[in-house]
Amino acid sequence: MRIVNPTFGISAAADEKLAVQPLDWLNDPIALFSNSKPNARELMDGLKAKLAAVRSVDNIDFIYKPSASQPASAAVIDEVAHKYRAALLALGD
Amino acid sequence: MPLVLAQARARKLEPKLIVVQHPVGGLNAEELVERIDTAYEALSGIMTA
Amino acid sequence: MIESLDTEFIDMSDMSIEAFNNMAESAGWSDGMPLYVPTEEAVGRLVETVRGDNEPVGPVPPRQLMPTMQSLAANAVMAGCKPEYFPAVVAALRACLVPEYNLHGTLATTHPCTNMIMLSGPVRHETDVNCGPNCFGQGRRANAAIGRALQLIMLNVAGAQPAEMDRATQGSPGKYTFCFGENEEESPWEPYHVRKGFDATDSVVTTLAAEPPHNINDHGSNTGKGILKTIAGTMAQAGSNNVYLNGPMFVVFGPEHAQTVARDGFTVETVQEFLQEHSKVHVSRISAENLESWNGQDRHAVGEHYYPAGSPSDIQIAVAGGAGKHSAFIPAFGNTAASSMSINKT
Incomplete structure (x- = not known):
């Protein structure tokens, strides 16, 4: 007897893993990305302050979704990908 | 965490995860400082790796 | 657990129904209730009802896979669908995939929402879905199986495993099945789908990420x-x-x-x-x-x-x-x- 796999599907993403470029944590632009749940902003602000103490460049920006219950738009994700070399995401509840 | 990993892998990415304790009943100022310190300590490890 | 994500067909040799259900449960394919076995033959009977439908379905978030009609039908068979239910199941999935529905958010949330399905138009009679007494309750196969099929697709294709991708704090009984028909015959107003711009003779499925x-x-x-x-x-x-x-x-x-x-x-x-x-x-x-x-x-x-x-x-x-x-x-x-x-x- 053969059955049909109920989980079968073709991946919509490309097969190969994305190559990660070398990153200079002390100088490259960084995005702080919040999922807009309570305390995400406060946690990110704390990280930003600590990073600022060891970095001489002020190029860390705070970005957040309009709502915790909606995914970030493709335009926002594209903008982050083009403008920043690293993104720190606050996730969970 | 399983959700974050699964979503990232669906996009062929391997994220670096920093986990801080879940705040039941909200965070007071002292607890928030502890979460920030924990997150930054782990981030420092990633930055110097 | 069977590592079978890349394989559309799986040889089960002479496995009993009980053994299949034990395997499905450990593979994470089950909603906890017994499943019908998605044999190639049973799946084929459902796929036959959408033979001319060549419009791709998906990608389905959060897993972002493009399912085949066979894999969707496998879930419908497991849910207990008769072949004539399957076009409504496919339409319900497509309704959930419009961007405004926010399927990713509705599946990953801690909120207990499930995918409500309402059938309008001739499909109600073709499937014998319950539009009347106890329409939200038990007792009619179309209500039970169409709603369950969509939820199994969310589990197995979208990847909404409870406590993993599906982060519901408590969930709801509606996550097993939530499907009913509009009682157009006893309504003093125009049917819902006509008010949404469809013809009265159209068969329409409406979905909502809803509480029970x-x-x-x-x-x-x-x-x-x-x-x-x-x-x-x-x-x-x-x-x-x-x-x-x-x-x-x-x-x-x-x-x-x-x-x-x-x-x-x-x-x-x-x-x-x-x-x-x-x-x-x-x-x-x-x-x-x-x-x-x-x-x-x-x-x-x-x-x-x-x-x-x-x-x-x-x-x-x-x-x-x-x-x-x-x-x-x-x-x-x-x-x-x-x-x-x-x-x-x-």
Whole structure:
């Protein structure tokens, strides 16, 4: 007897893993990305302050979704990908 | 965490995860400082790796 | 657990139904209730009903896979679907995939929403879905299997494994199945799908990321206004997602309530306007912490009230059920849309 796999599907993403470029944590632009749940902003602000103490460049920006219950738009994700070399995401509840 | 990993892998990415304790009943100022310190300590490890 | 994500067909040799169910449970394919076996032959009978449908389905978030008609039908077979149910299952999935539905968010949330399915038009009779007494309850195969099939697709194709991708705090019984038909024959108003621009002869499926039905009991009111006041009072909940996120919601009138409301001159539009105005929640019923949190998200009260619906047209009106003086309020996830899709038949 053969059955049909109920989980079968073709991946919509490309097969190969994305190559990660070398990153200079002390100088490259960084995005702080919040999922807009309570305390995400406060946690990110704390990280930003600590990073600022060891970095001489002020190029860390705070970005957040309009709502915790909606995914970030493709335009926002594209903008982050083009403008920043690293993104720190606050996730969970 | 399983959700974050699964979503990232669906996009062929391997994220670096920093986990801080879940705040039941909200965070007071002292607890928030502890979460920030924990997150930054782990981030420092990633930055110097 | 079978590592079979890349394989469309799996050889099970002479496995018994019981052994298949044990295997399916350990593989994470099951909702906890016994499954039919998705044999190639059984799946083929369902796929035959959508033979001319070549429009790709997906990608389905969060896993972002493009399922085949065979893998979708495998879930429908496991749920107990007869072949004639399958076009409605496919249409229901497509309805959930429109961007405004926000399927990713509705599956990953801690909120207990499930995918409500309402059938309108001829498909109700073709599938024998229950539109009448106990339409939200047990007893009819189409209601049980069509709703269950969509939920199994969410589990197995979308990847909404409970406590993993599906982060619901408590979930709801509606996550097993939530499907019913509109009682067009006993409705005083035009069918829902006709009001949405479809022809009366179209078969249409409507989905909503919804909580299970909240009952509205009104045996005492003998006027339309009285019944609507009771319904509005039930909608005014300080703890619902809708109260601060707005978005769509359903009010499903029992036929008796609907006929009394219509007798007193209410149209669908004036019902929506009445419910919008009278379901508002005074800020004194909202906790100070929530008010602070919502203000921080730019979700402010209008004057001294929060309105569950952003506008009267967000309140979706339908008629279903049998005799008795009950109706139902079906709140939703908030950031989502009621989505209607015509059923392709070949």
